[in-house]
Amino acid sequence: MRIRFKLDGQDVEVDVKHTDTLLKVLKDRIGVGSVHFGCGEGSCGACMVLINGRLRYSCLTLAGYVDGKEVTTVAALARDGELTEIQRAFLENDAAQCGYCTPGMILTAKVLLEKNPSPSDEELFDALAGNLCRCTGYIPIINAIKSVSRR
Amino acid sequence: MSLIASGYLTPTNVQEAVSLKRKLRDKALVVAGGTAAVQLISKMIIEPQAIISLEKVPLDYVKIRSNSVEIGATTSIAKLIQSRGLPNALKKAAESIHGLALKDMATVGGNIFTPAPAGDLATALLSLDAVLILRGGRGMRSVPLSNFYRGPLQFNIKPDEILTAVKISRPPKLSAFLKQTPWKYSGPTIASVSASLDLDRNGRTRRAMVALGGLTTHPYRAKKVEKMITGKKLSEQLIDGAAQQLTDGVEVIDDALASSWYRRELAQVLFKRILYNFISGGD
Ligand SMILES: Cc1cc2nc3c(=O)[nH]c(=O)nc-3n(C[C@H](O)[C@H](O)[C@H](O)COP(=O)(O)OP(=O)(O)OC[C@H]3O[C@@H](n4cnc5c(N)ncnc54)[C@H](O)[C@@H]3O)c2cc1C
Ligand code: FES
Ligand code: FES
Numbered sequence: 001m002r003i004r005f006k007l008d009g010q011d012v013e014v015d016v017k018h019t020d021t022l023l024k025v026l027k028d029r030i031g032v033g034s035v036h037f038g039c040g041e042g043s044c045g046a047c048m049v050l051i052n053g054r055l056r057y058s059c060l061t062l063a064g065y066v067d068g069k070e071v072t073t074v075a076a077l078a079r080d081g082e083l084t085e086i087q088r089a090f091l092e093n094d095a096a097q098c099g100y101c102t103p104g105m106i107l108t109a110k111v112l113l114e115k116n117p118s119p120s121d122e123e124l125f126d127a128l129a130g131n132l133c134r135c136t137g138y139i140p141i142i143n144a145i146k147s148v149s150r151r
Numbered sequence: 152m153s154l155i156a157s158g159y160l161t162p163t164n165v166q167e168a169v170s171l172k173r174k175l176r177d178k179a180l181v182v183a184g185g186t187a188a189v190q191l192i193s194k195m196i197i198e199p200q201a202i203i204s205l206e207k208v209p210l211d212y213v214k215i216r217s218n219s220v221e222i223g224a225t226t227s228i229a230k231l232i233q234s235r236g237l238p239n240a241l242k243k244a245a246e247s248i249h250g251l252a253l254k255d256m257a258t259v260g261g262n263i264f265t266p267a268p269a270g271d272l273a274t275a276l277l278s279l280d281a282v283l284i285l286r287g288g289r290g291m292r293s294v295p296l297s298n299f300y301r302g303p304l305q306f307n308i309k310p311d312e313i314l315t316a317v318k319i320s321r322p323p324k325l326s327a328f329l330k331q332t333p334w335k336y337s338g339p340t341i342a343s344v345s346a347s348l349d350l351d352r353n354g355r356t357r358r359a360m361v362a363l364g365g366l367t368t369h370p371y372r373a374k375k376v377e378k379m380i381t382g383k384k385l386s387e388q389l390i391d392g393a394a395q396q397l398t399d400g401v402e403v404i405d406d407a408l409a410s411s412w413y414r415r416e417l418a419q420v421l422f423k424r425i426l427y428n429f430i431s432g433g434d
């Protein structure tokens with residue numbers, strides 16, 4: 001079956017099977033670099049994308065679901081080479097080491113702060129529970145997000 | 152009906168969904184939030200010939216009335232949490248499922264079908280005497296959740312039926328849910344307890360419902376315990392005695408996550424915490 005969707009603002013058309021995951025299609029078929037495979041079972045958040053603005057695990061989403069929708073990856077957040085506030089905060093706080101988890105972390109932070117510009121620690125930890133980082137120990141990530149949240 | 156292309160079907164109402172299910176039966180996989188269903192495919196456990204996605208079926212609602220609560224099957228956990236006036240046990244169970252993406256994707260209906268170590272909402276709903284509304288080729292059917300589980304991944308649902316809603320009538324005044332996971336903000340449920348009570352004017356238990364999750368492949372009601380505490384005024388002694396009967400006659404899961412002994416002990420601790428809190432006037 002053929003699906004059409006917007007990927008980071010660009011129209012895309014691709015043939016998929018009804019059982020293909022979005023992750024597989026984005027990575028293996030289209031070659032998107034910022035969407036990572038970590039676990040394939042919703043436990044790590046490395047594969048996160050926004051679908052019509054909502055945070056989704058692409059490994060738990062079937063490709064057919066995005067037909068006619070807009071998929072946004074972390075790569076589309078910066079405008080004209082200008083990083084967003086959250087991205088800059090990640091840089092300034094050394095919140096990325098290997099970077100594998102970073103796209104998911106940044107997308108989660110973005111959606112969280114849009115909904116709730118001044119999250120409590122409890123709300124922050126609850127939101128980030130679906131994102132694993134094997135490198136930073138989380139403190140720099142939490143600090144980066146807190147630095148852009150309105151207190 | 153919008154049929155994107157062969158294989159991925161997106162009915163736009165319940166009738167269309169049911170007629171597809173009637174035609175395709177077990178050849179099609181129903182997908183709501185996808186958090187469990189998609190793994191069945193990607194882990195090659197099943198190979199459905201078609202997907203019936205419920206994304207466009209308008210079952211995403213919460214209706215809270217003075218004496219009943221009705222939740223559409225595709226309501227997300229995030230949306231459920233936002234509803235005011237939910238029974239406490241259900242609210243606590245929903246809040247205990249962590250992660251921004253998961254809360255927004257996972258649905259209440261889907262949770263009924265996800266066995267231990269998941270199914271936290273199912274455990275809470277079981278202690279609230281919830282009833283499932285199923286729609287199939289032959290119309291509508293109501294099945295008490297307590298009569299829905301038949302065995303590991305076996306449910307009282309026919310191949311031509313879909314779950315459309317979960318209903319709670321006469322929500323109990325007091326209810327609470329507690330679970331234990333290996334880590335604070337995530338991880339599988341080792342054991343969970345959900346209890347609901349109505350007290351009479353003299354503080355005696357008029358109605359008691361106690362459900363346990365994580366101990367067996369699907370949540371169950373501790374009928375013996377319910378009987379022990381019904382008609383009586385709760386005391387620590389009564390609670391402690393009842394706690395010992397929570398897993399009576401039940402074969403508790405013993406795996407790498409926890410031994411069955413540990414799960415049994417844990418269930419007792421959680422149960423006592425909930426009931427002690429009830430008698431001390433908490434929720
Ligand atoms: C990382 C992770 C962490 C998790 N943590 C928890 C947790 O802490 N507690 C917890 O309880 N659960 C947890 N879960 C499980 C998750 O909550 C459930 O998988 C979720 O509620 C299922 O809902 P869904 O909409 O995604 O269902 P789906 O994956 O879409 O469907 C699940 C099953 O139910 C069937 N189904 C769904 N809706 C219907 C319907 N309306 N009619 C008929 N059949 C239907 C599907 O065919 C499928 O077999 C976790 C899952 C993941 C991936
Ligand atoms: S790859 Fe999707 S959550 Fe890990
Ligand atoms: S920076 Fe390496 S996984 Fe997070």
